Structure formats: C-alpha cells, structure tokens
Amino acid sequence: MPSPFSLSHSDKKTNARTGKLKLAHGTIDTPFFMPVATKGSVKHLALNEVSKMGVRCLISNAFIFYLRPGLSTIKKAGGIHRFMKWNHGLFTDSGGFQILDETFLVARKEEGVVLNNPFTRKQELFTPERAIQVQNALGSDVAMCLDDVPRFGEKKGKVFYAETLKRTLHWASRCASAHQNKKQLLFGISQGGTFLDLRKKGLVELNEMGFDGLALGGLAIGEPKPTMQKIVSLARKTIDKNKPLYVMGLGSPEDIIQAIANGADIFDSVFPARTARHGLALTSKGRISIKNNHYAADFSTLDENCACWVCENYTKALLHHLAKNSEESGFRFLTHHNLSFVQKTIETARIHIREGTFSSFSKDFLKKYRV
Template sequence: MALKNFKFNVIEKNNFARTGVIETHRGNIQTPAFMPVGTQATVKACLIDDIIKTGSEIILSNTYHLMIRPGVDRIISAGGLHKFMNCKLPILTNSGGFQVMSLSKLNKIDREKGAIFNSHVDGKKFILSPEESIRIQKGLDSDIVMIMDECPKKTTDYNLIKKSMELSIYWAERSKTAFGINPHKGLFGIVQGGLFKDLRIKSLNALTKINFEGYAIGGLAVGETQKEMFKVLDDIKDVMPVNKPRYLMGVGTPTDILGAVKRGVDMFDCVMPTRSGRTGLAFTWKGRLNIKNNKYKNDNTPLDSNCSNLSLNKYSKNYLNHLFNTNEILGSTLLTLHNVNFYQELMSSIRKNINKGTFNKFHDEYIDKL
C-alpha cells in the first residue's frame, strides 16, 4: 500500500477555535488534539493499547532522553521507534532543545556546533547540532519531526531573547536542509521570542519563509503566568498560517488548553495528566482531587460514574485511596489512564462544540470549573 502524504485540513471554525484533521501514513489525528507524553518510549505505567483505547491518536517521545538511553542505534536496530515500543499510533518527537535547557548539566550553546552538554544521567558529553537532532529523529522514524531550537529560560532580558530567537531561526534553516524532502512526514518550525510580541512575529515570519508543515509555539510553560501565555497567543493568532497545524508545546492544564484552543491552537502535549496520575492527583469534570486525601477512605463511588471506558468506573475512590496509601503500582496505572482518558474526553468535547458553533459557551462553562 502506498504511503499517505502528510496533510492538514481545517474542518470547521468557531471564531479562532477550529477543528481539523492531520493525515499521516500511520493514521489520522483529529484536532484539537492532546498527545500523551511517552518520554522514554513509554507512556509511564500504561500499555500502549490502553492509551489507544482512551481515544489518543498520537503520542510524543523525547529525542534528548532517547539519544542518551538507549541510544538511537539500538532503536534503529529494532526497526524504529514504533516497532521498538510496539506503537501503531503516529509519534511526534521533539528536538531536545528544551531538555538541554532544563535537564542537562554544564550546557553551552555554540552557534555552529549546537548544544554542548553533559548528560543528566551519567555526565557523558554530547553535542546536539540541528543536523544531529534531525539525524536522530530520522533514525527514530517519527511521523512529526521538530526542528532544533534554543529554548531559553524565562527572562525579561529583551536582548537575550532576541539573540536566542535569531539563533533558533538559523538552526531552523539548517534543520530544514538536513531534513530534506519527505512528503510522508511533517517537519515543524518552532516560534520563539519570549513574551515580546515583535520578536514572536519576527520569528514566525522568518519560519513561514522557510516553509514548514506545521508551526509550534515554544518557549512557554517555563514559568510564565497563564495570562502571559494567553497574551503571547493573542499577539500571534492573526498572523499564524491558517492552513498549517499549530502546536503549543508543553501545555498544559485543562484550562490552559481551553484558552489556547480559543486562540487557534490545534495540538498540545504535557506530562501533567500522567505525572499527576502517578502522584494521586485526578482530573475530573468537577475539578481536581487528591485521591490520597483521608476523606476518600470510605467513598465507594468512582471518580466518574459516567465513564465506562477501560472499566475505570469499577474502581472506587476508597480503593484508589488504599492503593496509593500502600504504594501499590496499580494505583498509578489506573489514575494515569483515568487522567489521559479525561483529557481525551475534554478534547472530544472541544471538537464537538467547535463543530456545533457552541465552543464559546462551553469554554465559559468550564474555564473556571476545571
């Protein structure tokens, strides 16, 4: 069977909020979409078949972590990332730039060489150039590939953000050249520029001239307030290409997602539902709850009585409280699946309301409740 070319089509618009479909040869992705994070070739505590049953249509894996452990050559020898982790879904891999900033020791940025850093695991020295990042992602055989960028820590230093943004544009050009031509995969540019409108627009304009299959908004979820994040999205929503998917990296909470969809974003990823699930925090349509709280010891109702998916409504708060307070692994699995399932229910409801023209009402009803 011939491979399907990478495509994106907008289906419906409700002001800036919109639904669409990303077509890949491994399957279609309904947008707005949330991507569970499979950092090290696994969505922690879950079987990939169960992640699929939540309605997830794409997952994210991490170039930085996979290049360190187990190494790209080992994954290539297994036939690529999909075969390595037994995943039939499309996979997006990030470039590693954010992790170089947030995790690695003694990192140094060199315009020509790339990011020079020591592994957070064993201190081993790595050099990650735009070309090397693309080479690794090609080896992983992911379906959506991210350019190499520099993701600076949050700062109000305009000149520092400007310099970083300009470096990211240069690396974007090099990433595009290294990627070459592959109509079956999507290469996404990453808009940088901190909280500064002029830098964001300058970055976006430069990236659209290079021409990518999608555009991510990077450099957020690094400590700014939700209001600051929404302002950045408001600043650029009128100039984002309308015929390309828009991906807000590393975001976020249910209310982050609602507000970003209202401003035209199509794709999201975040460790929050899975990491929170492993620590006892559950997301529900009535808000968050900490299942380890003593008040759930004798509560024999499920987290969501309306959710029959994966039989999650067969497990009571009482039982989940017991699992977490005795450090049983099953608790992490059940709550992680509950949270991922909730996020996918949220995305499905968002899409339905956009298509019906009722998204603003839906947004207003849940923006505070969630």
C-alpha cells in the same frame, strides 16, 4: 507540496477550529493531545490502553533515543514505531529542552550545543543538522527543529531572549535545509519568552520558512497564564491558517480549552501523570484531591460521567487509600483516568466546534475548573 493539514470547521465566536493532520501513520483529527513517551513508553500505562482511549499520537524524545538505545538499535528494529510497537502518529522532540538541562549542557554555540553524554562521559557537539539526521533515522511522523530553549526559571532580560530567538531562527533554517525524510513532517519552534514583539518577529520568519506546522516552545513553565494565552492568540493571527499550531508542554484541561478557543490545534504534557502523583483527579465536576479525608469512606465511583475502567471498577475510597499509602497501582489508576479525561474533553470540544456550540461548552467547562 499540498499542506498535510486541512481545516474543516471554524467556530464563529472564538478562534477554535477542527481539522485533519495527515501523517505517515494515520490521519488525526485536530485539536488533539499527545501523551509524553520520552523513552518510548507512557509513564504508568501500556500503549494498548492509551490507544484504546482514542489517543492517536504520542511524542518521544529524539535526543534521549539517540543516547539510548542508539540509532543502530532503532535501525535494526525497523524504525521507532516498530521498536515501540506503536502504529499511530508519533512526534519526536529534537531534545532542545533536555539538552539545555544542566545535566547535559556544557556550552551553547552558534554551530550547536556542546553537551555531556552521561553514558559515555564524552563531550559532543549536537548541531541542528544532527538533530534532524537523528529524527530522519528514527522515522517519527513529525520531527521538531532544534531550538535554543531558555532554561526553566530564567530571569534574564529581553536581550537574552532576543539572542536565543536569533539562534533558534538560524537553527530552524539549518534544520529545514537538512531535512531529508520525505515521509516525515517538520515543525518549526517559536521562542522569545513572554515578549510579544519577539514572539511576533519569530513567528513571521518561521511562517515564511515553509514548515508543515509551528510550535510554541518555552511556554507552560510558570509564566502568567493570560500572557501564555495572549501568545497563542498572537501566533494564530500571525501564521497561515493551514499551518497547525502546537503549544508544547500544555496539559491542564482548562489551559487546553482556552488555548483551543484561541486557535491552538496540538498539545502535549506529562500533566495527567504528574497530577496523579500528587493525588489529583480530573473529573467532570472539577479537580479533586483524592487524598482528602472526605473521600476515606466514599464508596461512589471516581467520576460517574467517565467510562474508563478505573471509574468502572474502583471507588473513591479505594483510590484514597492507595494514594495515602503511595501505592504504585494508585498512581497508575489515577493516571489512566486523568489521561482518559483529557482525551475525552478534547474529543467533546471537537464535537462542539463542529456543531457550532463550542463557546457555551467552553464557558460551562471553565466554570467547573474555576478559571
């Protein structure tokens, strides 16, 4: 099987790279960012505006779709793309992250996780095979293995992380055996917390299992940022060049630019919407808090270097006023701008990698974002 990923340019001063990932719904330039569409929709935004920004891939959640609306509805629609009315790339996360949430989790076992279905109030066993069957049936472009994700804020020691890694690797092998949809790619997920030796062990094994790409899970949840970047570098050095590297949950522009410099190719996060809800705007001059009274009578555009419709039509004073009053449209406008900004930043990074100027671009960019 030829690799669905082809590398086109590698930066000489950093590990940044550009390439193309061939999916059933289009070939996508890497690196790229996926807005999160857990239930099939991106918070505050319509999918046609997301597509107009140049976004060519989203990530939904297979477990959430499995609960509601359920596979029979998706089958009647003709697949998840037709259900969502989205004709570009789509990843589905297996749901490991949600399953291990206290709302759902009853017990983790070797055969899978026992979970509470909040809609039927019945307990059921969700196995790696089931996670793959669900994603095969949904028909996303890329399925993710079921992984044993340590819960957010877990303070347990190395033995615990070694156990979750061991289970994640067993499950990855079962996912690979269960995968039947030939049009769909399958990515493995690395766990191991912030322990570099565990990460390395897992990545070596996953690399040998023949996945189309590999993801770093269990990061961007509060660990020190230099440690997270070290793991990205380690992953890039450990896995094959022709495997795309996906850092799950990474969304702030400065983290993305650093991870690109360390060799990462794919990202997803709710960051653009979450920052918008906090009244934060990402601009070409750095991050600003639009709620600051300084902007109450500032009638300039939000970002003079941004061509999005929010920057074309609204002033900082209006966005300040909407944010101060928690107006829904204010969250929507800031989300639109912030996602446009992240999208544009990655597009610009791709151009610089191709032209051999990524190193100076990233230095200038990170200065504005005070890293």
